[in-house]
Amino acid sequence: MELQIKQHHDFKYVDEGQGPLLLLLHGLFGALSNWQGVVDEFARTHRVVIPMLPVYDMPLTRAGISGLVEFVEDFTKAMQLTEPATVLGNSLGGHVALVYTLRNPARVQRLVLTGSSGLFEDSMGGSFPRRGDYAYVQERVAYTFYDPHVATKDLVDEVFNVTNSNAKCLRIIAIARSAQRHNLTKDLGRIQAKTLLIWGLNDTITPPMVAHEFNRLLPNAELHFLDHCGHAPMMERPQAFNRLLRRFLEPAAATAPVGA
Template structure:
């Protein structure tokens, strides 16, 4: 199923299906299509909503985790999402999901993190982006996955084009540095909602030790690992990812109901 993009209220987003809301947040080099398999699987039972985060074109003074959280807050208000919903985030999207939950505890009923930043990440920021070097960009994009072939030419071309834009590079670097500064280790104990952590055992950007630390610090966390899987489990191991997600949504259904 091809994702249908909507443009309303100044936002670009996907809004598929009906039922309880799943709000999906992609990573720094991510795209709406990263969640394609989740939309395909869950839009029959849930309303799956994915905002396109303005990582490449937001005002430079706002290019950071707080600015992106504010963007999500504005999006939720503009789309009049219900009072309580489930938030899923991959990589930087997980970081945004965590801060959004800390800022809006009454809005988030459940949290799903996969390859999330917020505690530690071996980011592309140190030696990346390297302009004009296609082979290097291809190698770094492939580094995201256990199987480098997941990094299609289309995906590599997209990142290569980004790295050749000064304005986009400035925003990427600003956001990456902001993510590294905003360590959430001392705040995670305040997140009381059920949390599912789905991690690639072969994630080299946020390694398995990071997943164990999230599990230790989040009061209601359950951790699931996927072998032969890197930094984006919902893309690389979609069937297994969706199975864990559905099981979690089913077992925490009561906890997700709004309080009366």
């Protein structure tokens, strides 16, 4: 289905389906469309909600992990999303999901992380995209995926346009630096929600060692790797990603021992 972007007050979002709540959070260079495969699969059985995180236009003084978590809190309040949710986050969105869970444990029933920051990330391959250099941006976007063909022209064009805006670049830099400072190593042990880690075995931004460390530090986590897959498994391996997510969300998963 084509994603329909809705607006409520200052919030733009996708809201599809009915049933248990899935709250999806995209990454720093991400978009609502990054979750297209999850919406297509799960809107038949769940209410899938994706807020558009204000990574490019939030006040510069709030541009960081804390500001984004406050945005998600404000969004869920404005949308009256009161039931405990399964919160999914990719890359920066995973970092936001983790801090949101730490601050609102009663509102998170389950947690799903894929390519999450919070421990370590090699943003854009170790360097920030240079303004005006389309070939360089194309190379860096392709670096996100195992298969560079996943980096479509539309996706590259979107990142290229972002990096050519001074105002947007300032916010991106501020958020990226905030994420690097906001290391969660000492905090993850407090998260009791059952957590599914789906990681690309070929992720070069948050490499497999990061997934293993999340699995070690989160008390109720289970880890699955997808081969031939980079930093955004829900985009690059959507069917395999959805199979793992479906199994995790099944009622039996709530009572099965971790790793069963």
